[in-house]
Amino acid sequence: MSSSNFMEVTFKAISINESxxxxxxxxxxxxxxxxxxxxxxxxTAVSEAVTNCVVHxxxxxxxxxxxxCEIDGDMVKIIIKDQGIGIKDIEKAxxxxxxxxxxxxxxxxxxxxxxxxxxxxxxxxxxxxxxxVTMYKQINSSVVQVSDAS
Numbered sequence: 001m002s003s004s005n006f007m008e009v010t011f012k013a014i015s016i017n018e019s020x021x022x023x024x025x026x027x028x029x030x031x032x033x034x035x036x037x038x039x040x041x042x043x044t045a046v047s048e049a050v051t052n053c054v055v056h057x058x059x060x061x062x063x064x065x066x067x068x069c070e071i072d073g074d075m076v077k078i079i080i081k082d083q084g085i086g087i088k089d090i091e092k093a094x095x096x097x098x099x100x101x102x103x104x105x106x107x108x109x110x111x112x113x114x115x116x117x118x119x120x121x122x123x124x125x126x127x128x129x130x131x132x133v134t135m136y137k138q139i140n141s142s143v144v145q146v147s148d149a150s
Contacts, residue, residue, distance in 0.1 A: 007069050009066070011067075012064060013065045018054065021047070021080075022050075024067070025042060033139075033141060045121075045137075046135075048111075049078075049133045049135065053080065057082040065082050066082075074138055076137045077136050079134050080134075083126065085129075
């Protein structure tokens with residue numbers, strides 16, 4: 001997908017920046033005139049992806065998260081990338097209720113939430129360090145609907 005517009009921002013992997021990421025991506029996506037539900041879906045999915053980085057990627061030190069948002073037509077592509085410890089078994093981690101931190105009362109629903117709010121979610125290792133989560137959302141409200149007024 002070649003983007004017709006994009007933005008990229010890097011921020012510290014701390015919990016306070018989860019709300020920053022939500023606002024940032026929502027502000028960028030406004031150009032597509034999304035519905036309240038569509039923007040809510042995107043913000044929720046970004047929240048989950050960023051929170052996963054904050055909680056799991058950097059257990060021993062602070063790191064960074066890079067978020068890139070691309071728009072091509074009515075498609076939004078959001079890439080959340082860290083340089084943390086990665087995930088040993090991505091397929092297992094994508095299973096509902098799977099968590100590596102049950103003592104912290106984590107629900108293990110992060111990837112399931114992302115998948116329920118976005119059209120497509122891809123998860124891959126960044127070589128030897130970190131993880132990339134790529135999410136896609138078609139903005140249907142950006143397409144003008146013509147109704148039959150007869």
